[in-house]
Amino acid sequence: MSKSNSSLLKISHSRKQLSLLILLLIYGPVLMAQQKIVSQYEDPGSAYENRVIDLLHLEASVEPDTITGGVAGLAVYTFNPLRPYTDTITMYAPGIHPEYVKINNKNARFTLSGQTLIITGFPASISANNNLLEIKYKSSGPYEPYFVGWDDPTRRMRRQIWAHRPSGWIPFINDRLTVDLTITFSSKYLVYSNGERISVTQNQDGTSSWHYRMAHPHPFFSTALVIGKYAWKEMKTTSGIPLEYWYYPDMEDHFEPTYRYSTEMFDFLEKELDVSYPWELYRQAPVADYLYGAMETTTATIFGDYMAIDERGWWGRNYVNVNVHELTHQWFGNYIAHQPGSDVWLTESLATYYAKLFEKSIFGNDYYEKERLSEQKKAFTQAEQDDYPLAHSRAGSFRWYQKGSLVLDMLRDEMGDSLFRKAMTHYLKKFAFAEASSHDFIKAFYEVTGLPLDWFFDQWLFRGGEPHFEVSFTARPDYTELTVRQIQPATPTTGPFRATTTVVAGYTDGSTSSHRITLSGKDSTFRLANKKRLPVSYVIFDSGNRLLKKLTFNRAFDQLAAAATGATLTIDRYEALTAMRSFTPAVKRKALLAAASKSENELIYTEVLSQLGLDKDPGSSSLFTGALRHPDALIRRAAIENYTLTNPGDTAHIFHLLSDPDYINTELALRKLCAFMPEKAGFWLATTAGETGWRGRNIRMAWLEIAVRSGESNRIDELKDFASPSFDFETRINAIKALQNLGFLDPSHAVNLVKAYHHWNPKLSRPAWDAISIYAATEKNRVLIEKAFDQEGLTLPQFKN
Numbered sequence: 001m002s003k004s005n006s007s008l009l010k011i012s013h014s015r016k017q018l019s020l021l022i023l024l025l026i027y028g029p030v031l032m033a034q035q036k037i038v039s040q041y042e043d044p045g046s047a048y049e050n051r052v053i054d055l056l057h058l059e060a061s062v063e064p065d066t067i068t069g070g071v072a073g074l075a076v077y078t079f080n081p082l083r084p085y086t087d088t089i090t091m092y093a094p095g096i097h098p099e100y101v102k103i104n105n106k107n108a109r110f111t112l113s114g115q116t117l118i119i120t121g122f123p124a125s126i127s128a129n130n131n132l133l134e135i136k137y138k139s140s141g142p143y144e145p146y147f148v149g150w151d152d153p154t155r156r157m158r159r160q161i162w163a164h165r166p167s168g169w170i171p172f173i174n175d176r177l178t179v180d181l182t183i184t185f186s187s188k189y190l191v192y193s194n195g196e197r198i199s200v201t202q203n204q205d206g207t208s209s210w211h212y213r214m215a216h217p218h219p220f221f222s223t224a225l226v227i228g229k230y231a232w233k234e235m236k237t238t239s240g241i242p243l244e245y246w247y248y249p250d251m252e253d254h255f256e257p258t259y260r261y262s263t264e265m266f267d268f269l270e271k272e273l274d275v276s277y278p279w280e281l282y283r284q285a286p287v288a289d290y291l292y293g294a295m296e297t298t299t300a301t302i303f304g305d306y307m308a309i310d311e312r313g314w315w316g317r318n319y320v321n322v323n324v325h326e327l328t329h330q331w332f333g334n335y336i337a338h339q340p341g342s343d344v345w346l347t348e349s350l351a352t353y354y355a356k357l358f359e360k361s362i363f364g365n366d367y368y369e370k371e372r373l374s375e376q377k378k379a380f381t382q383a384e385q386d387d388y389p390l391a392h393s394r395a396g397s398f399r400w401y402q403k404g405s406l407v408l409d410m411l412r413d414e415m416g417d418s419l420f421r422k423a424m425t426h427y428l429k430k431f432a433f434a435e436a437s438s439h440d441f442i443k444a445f446y447e448v449t450g451l452p453l454d455w456f457f458d459q460w461l462f463r464g465g466e467p468h469f470e471v472s473f474t475a476r477p478d479y480t481e482l483t484v485r486q487i488q489p490a491t492p493t494t495g496p497f498r499a500t501t502t503v504v505a506g507y508t509d510g511s512t513s514s515h516r517i518t519l520s521g522k523d524s525t526f527r528l529a530n531k532k533r534l535p536v537s538y539v540i541f542d543s544g545n546r547l548l549k550k551l552t553f554n555r556a557f558d559q560l561a562a563a564a565t566g567a568t569l570t571i572d573r574y575e576a577l578t579a580m581r582s583f584t585p586a587v588k589r590k591a592l593l594a595a596a597s598k599s600e601n602e603l604i605y606t607e608v609l610s611q612l613g614l615d616k617d618p619g620s621s622s623l624f625t626g627a628l629r630h631p632d633a634l635i636r637r638a639a640i641e642n643y644t645l646t647n648p649g650d651t652a653h654i655f656h657l658l659s660d661p662d663y664i665n666t667e668l669a670l671r672k673l674c675a676f677m678p679e680k681a682g683f684w685l686a687t688t689a690g691e692t693g694w695r696g697r698n699i700r701m702a703w704l705e706i707a708v709r710s711g712e713s714n715r716i717d718e719l720k721d722f723a724s725p726s727f728d729f730e731t732r733i734n735a736i737k738a739l740q741n742l743g744f745l746d747p748s749h750a751v752n753l754v755k756a757y758h759h760w761n762p763k764l765s766r767p768a769w770d771a772i773s774i775y776a777a778t779e780k781n782r783v784l785i786e787k788a789f790d791q792e793g794l795t796l797p798q799f800k801n
Helices: 003-010 013-033 249-259 262-273 311-317 320-328 345-363 365-383 397-415 417-430 438-449 454-462 557-566 570-578 585-598 602-611 618-627 633-642 648-653 655-659 663-676 678-687 698-709 713-722 729-741 747-757 762-775 779-791
Strands: 053-065 070-081 089-092 096-103 109-113 116-120 131-139 146-148 160-163 176-186 190-192 196-202 207-219 225-228 231-236 242-247 282-287 294-297 300-304 336-338 434-436 468-475 479-486 499-507 512-519 523-529 536-541 550-553
Touching: 053 225, 096 109, 096 116, 176 225, 225 282, 231 249, 231 262, 242 249, 242 262, 249 311, 262 320, 262 345, 262 417, 282 320, 294 320, 300 320, 311 633, 311 663, 320 345, 336 345, 345 365, 345 397, 345 438, 365 397, 365 570, 365 602, 397 417, 397 454, 397 499, 417 438, 434 438, 438 454, 468 536, 479 512, 479 536, 499 523, 499 557, 512 523, 536 557, 536 570, 557 570, 557 585, 570 585, 570 602, 585 602, 585 618, 602 618, 602 633, 618 633, 633 663, 648 655, 648 663, 655 663, 655 678, 663 678, 663 698, 678 698, 698 713, 698 729, 713 729, 713 747, 729 747, 729 762, 747 762, 747 779, 762 779
Parallel strands: 053 176, 242 282, 282 300, 336 434, 468 550
Antiparallel strands: 053 070, 070 131, 089 116, 096 131, 109 116, 146 160, 160 225, 176 207, 190 225, 196 207, 231 242, 294 300, 468 479, 479 523, 499 512, 499 536
8 A cells, every 4th residue: 555545544534535526526537438338239028027926837628629720728727926916917818719717716807909818807805825717718720739631631641730839729928837738639649748647538429638747837838739640669768767759650660760869868968967857757759840840848849750760861851959959958948948038048059059069979079060160150141130149039040049059169168168067057956947047147157166257248148249350470480470350340239359269380390389369359469489490381270160250361272281181170171171262173182182081071071072073183083983982971962962974974973872871862863863864864763763752752852853854744743742731841842842843833733832822831831932923923824823812712912023
């Protein structure tokens, strides 16, 4: 302490006040000038919901009606008021029509306003605990549940009823509660919902009543219903959790490839999170015409049956990533639900992140790096539209899922593995069977680590944008000078990013040196020590590709070639390869072939094949010849996608792919062969006549389109049939596209297009509308479209010019 400060402490109380006033007058403007003003997007979704009651339990019975497309239901809620005087309860009830509403067995008044049920006219008094709200009702669509296949007169489409949210069939308030749910339906079908199956009662009228119970409070929104013709198999995890996995009896051979690694997922997550699976059991079922990939409802996941695959569909799109993503939601989403709505990332980013880590444990680091590249691409796709922060209700799916997953990678890098895992376990245990916000998450991480990470969360959660680094280097005798500039646009919500990363310098003798640097401002310069004074052959910025960033790093070709073959990490070699895309094959061929020979990695191979696809040098041709017969299906796919046929003899290199173990490779080979030599299409069609494929019968659709082009006009009828409501949405989409490619439209297909456009699943309705818009460009086809809309009793939307 200085002498002046010591003297100041000895002055009288009144003089202290005067001195403080003088200090404020002198230094106040300076202190004010140093205050940082931070701009953020306003987000209505950050507000907490207005809740007037606390739901404790729901006892409900529902009877789906395939004639009306709705349900008849009775729902009895046990609740406590949250305020001394409660006179109005509002519930989300789209398509629900109450017959009566009672509170504590006395009639209450109710009105419907849009999709909201408003309940008033309460009894004179409501007790502080265990009040009963009883609603008898019917629902009438077009909301959940979805009735699939019941409108198909040919009965070829699977008949199912499914819902992944309660809205539309149970009056809803967003809360946690325990549940007893009984569903009554025809005994010819099996019924699936959440929690323990207490009983299945056979009724005298040919129906069965299935009673399911959720004994722990769970998010009400996370409620499912599935009815269909299924079978199931039972398993147990290492920790003893019962598993009940449903499948189609006519597709039992799809069971193992679909649910592969399912028990391993439990083992991985319980070990990684250090929190046991929090529910009594877990079940899954595929459903037809599903809106998304899958949906985690508590203890019960439903997923699109296009991911119920056989062995040949494995590399088209297997279920592993989605499977573990939805399982992770049993911790992040159901065990802990996010609140408020701006914090969706707490549910989706975490599920995406741990799914990625599990796949890394199964498929290896190279697969993991490929997933991260895909995440980065999607994050920047979202960034092209807007710069909302991650913790925002309008951030968008690519931010909530992919960007958030990458942010968690960076958070773990910043904290270190052990502290990250310790903090995540604490967060899960602290908010068990409850709700949490972004700030709860941040506080939980601070409580057990003491790390002040406000700066990290501020720039990656609450502010938008991503860094764009412009990098250059100059080699000196005993050091390399590295210059890094942040060149992303400055906005009111985005400033320079703070980040720590690794820079690797490679030397001509094959050795490397690694350097950790921290970036904290717009411009940074670093000296990377070169103690042996070796010539520098390349420099890698952000080795391992750990930062979510854009990168401008201009390097000479020989530096790129050295990195592409000399870098230790696959992802660093890949980055150097992508930087070669602007060079001609003559310049880069040798380096590309050397990179491919160094490691039979799918990521490296795919990049090399894409850059040499038009190159007919013997070395490149030899690479393709080997890749087309590579044991890795994805390398074969990259080869067939990039292979250029130039003479009839080239067809021999891809003919074997017509019976490839991967459905997609077979389709690609068939299309490429027939396009190159249409005069031999008949032979190649005969070779694949028995193939169907997966995900919308992909091979059969290609086969039919080629057959029609080859003169078999009678095949049109089969394509038209596949475009009808008798088939799943992906088959219909593929048929619609094939017929559009053929320029075919007649009255019956026009009706199928209109029915597809009017379908509740946007995955089908959007491509149907796209086809309608293209057809309607000609007067003749427009007339057919208009008549089809009239026939279906629908109004033709206005076309965009």
